[in-house]
Amino acid sequence: MEQIERNKAILKKYIPEAAVGQIAQWVYTFDFKLKIKKKRTSVYGDYRPPLNGHNHQITVNHDLNPYAFLTTLIHEIAHLSAWKKHGGAIQSHGKEWKHEYRSLLSPFLHESVYPADVIAALKEYLLNPSATVCTDRKLFKTLNKYNTGNDGMIFLEDLPYRSTFMTGGREVFVKGEKRRTRYLCTHVNTRRQYLFHGMAQVKEANAG
Secondary structure, eight states: OHHHHHHHHHHTTTSOHHHHHHHHHHHHHTTEEEEEEOOOSSOSEEEEOOOTTOOEEEEEETTSOHHHHHHHHHHHHHHHHHHHHHOTTSOTTSHHHHHHHHHHHGGGOSTTTSOHHHHHHHHHHTTSOOSOGGGOHHHHHHHHTTOSSOTTEEEGGGSOTTOEEEOSSSOEEEOOOEETTEEEEEETTTOOEEEEETTOEEEETTOO
């Protein structure tokens, strides 16, 4: 169908080639609007049910690497599938969604779609999938290995205590004590303190 071919043309820019055909078919059969969004730091993707006359809508950030994009997209399609089967009264990431996510993602877990290390991390994650891959350190780190432009970047939690680091700009911070999932860090110039998630990607200030 012409619509499926158009879906393929768009999807091949964002996901592994071997997954394009099936995902293009799902966009058509699940009947949802897929929107590619600019980078959002608080969310990688989201799903909105067909309320107030609107169709199902799924958004995914444009800057995700192909494996992270595919994983996120299927995460959101699982929300749509669970909504169609059970309505909106279920828990967002409850047993119904977990079942749909495992069912939809499992057929893609072969090396024509994902690298072996991502497959291993996804299989472990699917034992009890959570609201976001960011909460699964192994999966998050494995997926991020395939980001482009990561030269010199490191996860904040992997830096030694009291190390200096930079975020996206040129601001320099000192890593402080851990508070649950975040670290209390001090801005070198202003001495103001900020909380950074341990999975934040930073660059050591003294690294070339």
